[in-house]
Amino acid sequence: MPNYIRKTMQIVAQIKYWHLVLFLFFAFTLMGQEPTYIHFEPEVDLPFSTTYGEIIQDSLGYIWFGTDSGLYRYDGEVFERIPMSSHIRDIEVFDLKKDHNGTLWFLSLTGDLCYLANAEDSARVFNPRHLMDTCAVSRFNIHKNRIFFQIKNSNKSYNLRSFSHHHDHINKIKLEYPAGGRFNFAFDKRQHLVVSYWFHSNGLMDFLSIGPNNQIDSFSLKFNNNSNIDFISDDDDLYMLVNTLKNGKIYVPHNGRYLQKKIFRTPTAINNWYSKDNHLWLLTNNGCYLYDKTKQEVGSISLKGTDIFSMLIDREGGYWFGSNGKGLFYIPPNSLYNYQNEALSNQDVQKIQKIQEGPYVIASQNQILFLDPNTLNPLSEKIILDDVVSDIYIQGLRLFIATTSSLSEYNFDIKNNTVSFIKARKVISKKIIPLKNGDFLTGGSGFLKYYTGSALQNILTERVTALYKDTLSSTIWVGGLQKTFFLRYPPKEDRLSPATPFKGINDYVTMILPDKNNSVWFSTTSSGLIKYNKGNKETRKYPFNIEGKPRKIDQLSCNNPTKVWLSSFNNLYYFDIDKELFYKQPSIKNIIQAPIISLWDTKDTILIGTKKGLFIYFANHINTQRHPPLVNLESIRINFNDTLIQSSYDLSYLQNNIELKFNTIGAFNPLNKAKIYYKINARDNWHLAPNKKIILTNLAPSTYQIIVKSVYQENQAEFNTSIIHFEIHKPFWKTTWFSLLAVFSGSSLIFLWFNNKKKKFEIEKTRKQESEKLKNAILQLQMNPHFIFNSMNTIIYYIT
Numbered sequence: 090m091p092n093y094i095r096k097t098m099q100i101v102a103q104i105k106y107w108h109l110v111l112f113l114f115f116a117f118t119l120m121g122q123e124p125t126y127i128h129f130e131p132e133v134d135l136p137f138s139t140t141y142g143e144i145i146q147d148s149l150g151y152i153w154f155g156t157d158s159g160l161y162r163y164d165g166e167v168f169e170r171i172p173m174s175s176h177i178r179d180i181e182v183f184d185l186k187k188d189h190n191g192t193l194w195f196l197s198l199t200g201d202l203c204y205l206a207n208a209e210d211s212a213r214v215f216n217p218r219h220l221m222d223t224c225a226v227s228r229f230n231i232h233k234n235r236i237f238f239q240i241k242n243s244n245k246s247y248n249l250r251s252f253s254h255h256h257d258h259i260n261k262i263k264l265e266y267p268a269g270g271r272f273n274f275a276f277d278k279r280q281h282l283v284v285s286y287w288f289h290s291n292g293l294m295d296f297l298s299i300g301p302n303n304q305i306d307s308f309s310l311k312f313n314n315n316s317n318i319d320f321i322s323d324d325d326d327l328y329m330l331v332n333t334l335k336n337g338k339i340y341v342p343h344n345g346r347y348l349q350k351k352i353f354r355t356p357t358a359i360n361n362w363y364s365k366d367n368h369l370w371l372l373t374n375n376g377c378y379l380y381d382k383t384k385q386e387v388g389s390i391s392l393k394g395t396d397i398f399s400m401l402i403d404r405e406g407g408y409w410f411g412s413n414g415k416g417l418f419y420i421p422p423n424s425l426y427n428y429q430n431e432a433l434s435n436q437d438v439q440k441i442q443k444i445q446e447g448p449y450v451i452a453s454q455n456q457i458l459f460l461d462p463n464t465l466n467p468l469s470e471k472i473i474l475d476d477v478v479s480d481i482y483i484q485g486l487r488l489f490i491a492t493t494s495s496l497s498e499y500n501f502d503i504k505n506n507t508v509s510f511i512k513a514r515k516v517i518s519k520k521i522i523p524l525k526n527g528d529f530l531t532g533g534s535g536f537l538k539y540y541t542g543s544a545l546q547n548i549l550t551e552r553v554t555a556l557y558k559d560t561l562s563s564t565i566w567v568g569g570l571q572k573t574f575f576l577r578y579p580p581k582e583d584r585l586s587p588a589t590p591f592k593g594i595n596d597y598v599t600m601i602l603p604d605k606n607n608s609v610w611f612s613t614t615s616s617g618l619i620k621y622n623k624g625n626k627e628t629r630k631y632p633f634n635i636e637g638k639p640r641k642i643d644q645l646s647c648n649n650p651t652k653v654w655l656s657s658f659n660n661l662y663y664f665d666i667d668k669e670l671f672y673k674q675p676s677i678k679n680i681i682q683a684p685i686i687s688l689w690d691t692k693d694t695i696l697i698g699t700k701k702g703l704f705i706y707f708a709n710h711i712n713t714q715r716h717p718p719l720v721n722l723e724s725i726r727i728n729f730n731d732t733l734i735q736s737s738y739d740l741s742y743l744q745n746n747i748e749l750k751f752n753t754i755g756a757f758n759p760l761n762k763a764k765i766y767y768k769i770n771a772r773d774n775w776h777l778a779p780n781k782k783i784i785l786t787n788l789a790p791s792t793y794q795i796i797v798k799s800v801y802q803e804n805q806a807e808f809n810t811s812i813i814h815f816e817i818h819k820p821f822w823k824t825t826w827f828s829l830l831a832v833f834s835g836s837s838l839i840f841l842w843f844n845n846k847k848k849k850f851e852i853e854k855t856r857k858q859e860s861e862k863l864k865n866a867i868l869q870l871q872m873n874p875h876f877i878f879n880s881m882n883t884i885i886y887y888i889t
Contacts, residue, residue: 129417140411142185144401155185200225275320363400428703438698441689452478557601568598593628612642644688656685720799737814
């Protein structure tokens with residue numbers, strides 16, 4: 090793993106779990122609802138069935154499991170089995186632990202104490218200087234920088250030894266256990282090593298407490314002869330777990346002694362424990378329990394009837410449970426619960442409202458139920474109507490309930506949690522808005538009508554899809570198929586103004602709701618969210634697109650000043666008002682297999698009405714600032730050949746087919762798997778990498794900067810990137826130097842050709858000149874005929 094990833098992971102802030110733990114404990118104990126979980130089944134999703142010891146998350150975020158089939162590492166998608174040395178005599182991994190250096194330690198079934206120092210290496214047997222060849226380790230523990238382990242010698246006597254990373258030798262602690270003893274050991278908050286020493290036939294167990302300076306104190310406790318003793322060492326103190334015939338008890342420290350606390354009403358065996366942020370979980374053969382150390386009692390959390398061996402709360406707040414023979418169970422950080430109530434089971438929950446300072450009002454079929462706002466338990470009061478409820482409007486303590494045939498009015502008494510009937514009218518309506526003096530507006534398929542006294546006035550013939558009355562501005566907003574209207578209802582006048590089209594919206598409006606910031610929100614089918622600011626009269630549109638396509642917003646809830654919650658079919662989202670970004674809640678779609686038809690948010694609890702009942706979503710620790718996963722280059726293939734991983738590559742023009750495979754580090758929520766996007770050079774658009782692979786073929790010679798990001802959602806504002814540089818060189822005949830050489834060579838050839846021609850021309854010219862001179866010389870040597878005639882005549886004269 091690259092060093093920059095390791096350093097980055099080391100500074101990643103850990104999520105604080107205490108508020109989540111308290112909230113879940115409160116919710117579970119009061120509601121009695123079972124959280125929705127993902128079950129990783131053996132032989133279907135897992136190569137193992139049982140998880141022993143601890144479940145560990147390392148500094149890079151990988152999750153480690155010690156199982157009946159070996160040591161496994163989970164990277165968010167795949168459970169990878171770690172190879173083991175041939176010296177390890179059995180593959181079953183017991184009692185998995187991690188030391189301060191990050192080394193993993195575990196016991197094999199045959200008593201081999203093993204360790205894994207490097208995830209890329211194989212697990213090995215711990216045997217420094219061959220001091221343990223004839224010994225089997227029965228138990229071990231890690232405290233600070235020392236490892237304490239219990240040795241069973243060939244003569245079946247026991248002793249306790251320790252090993253330090255700083256010194257490559259084993260220290261023998263002067264404690265000899267007689268054969269047949271039952272032993273365990275741990276450190277208390279005084280840094281004393283407490284050892285269960287000897288079990289007498291009368292049920293008395295001797296304990297030793299060894300101080301930092303090797304001072305030894307002893308004490309005894311009375312147990313059943315069949316008792317099995319374990320220790321819990323957490324931030325507060327050292328507790329004892331005692332199991333007797335599947336009946337678990339806790340012994341708590343008190344004035345230097347231990348007092349017994351029977352915490353289960355029915356026989357329950359305590360298999361293991363888990364401690365985090367000063368909270369203690371007991372893992373039993375009947376599920377997982379959160380132990381309140383102040384009240385010294387337990388509250389049920391989840392997985393009743395399941396034999397739980399191990400547990401982990403990961404960095405994202407997700408709960409992992411390892412079971413005996415049933416694989417793994419995972420509870421998402423933002424947990425979703427199917428509200429267990431006979432009246433709401435598998436029934437349409439059409440409307441969810443809330444009376445101010447009072448209960449939730451739930452409309453299901455032809456009945457109205459009331460839920461306590463603190464415990465979410467149903468109140469005794471409920472309303473049974475003749476027809477299916479179509480709309481609810483709450484005005485103070487008044488409830489206006491519209492059905493397919495009537496409009497009923499009720500009053501709710503907060504002190505006594507009772508409801509009283511006032512009156513009913515025969516009115517056909519799907520949407521209602523009560524006005525003053527008993528007047529009201531009703532809307533439906535092709536009409537908006539105004540009822541005043543006994544008179545009836547038609548306002549619109551448009552189909553009404555949404556109604557909202559703004560009391561402060563005396564404005565009534567009406568949503569339709571293609572148009573949105575608004576009407577004025579002056580408080581001192583008993584009339585409505587004409588409906589005026591609102592120019593800011595030309596789309597199908599599904600809901601109209603106000604927020605806490607003086608704005609009105611409109612949800613639409615194709616234009617996304619539309620925000621109307623009542624102060625400056627400005628309208629802003631926020632497109633709601635999924636995979637580049639506009640999607641319909643079905644439901645809306647605006648009770649949070651920083652978030653607007655919305656749904657699309659069976660997916661839940663929220664819109665961050667400050668960042669102006671949409672965030673999808675990943676644990677919803679896979680669990681709710683029905684459209685969301687009503688929605689209500691209050692603080693950190695979201696009530697979701699569907700065609701299959703009511704769901705409750707706890708989003709108390711949603712963190713849009715959570716650290717995105719890191720992206721890591723896992724492998725690279727160039728021209729279909731595996732290549733060494735580097736940050737930059739120089740390639741020839743023939744090496745133009747590249748395949749990159751990535752993985753993500755820190756994305757371990759199975760419901761919220763990270764995606765990989767990439768772009769080639771900074772000005773390019775982001776492209777999704779299917780299966781986290783980038784395949785580039787027939788690349789032209791150039792310089793490429795491949796930028797890769799890992800995100801949970803496409804529009805995530807923050808993300809980590811990885812940049813890989815590629816330079817594919819041109820063929821030599823297309824390079825600059827070759828072009829320059831070609832120009833130089835061509836110029837030289839032309840120069841030589843012209844120079845040769847010039848020389849030939851000069852030689853020819855010289856030859857011609859010399860030829861002419863020779864001709865002239867020959868001509869000059871020729872005699873004149875008259876001269877010869879006269880000369881001959883003269884000679885003849887003298888002769889004669």
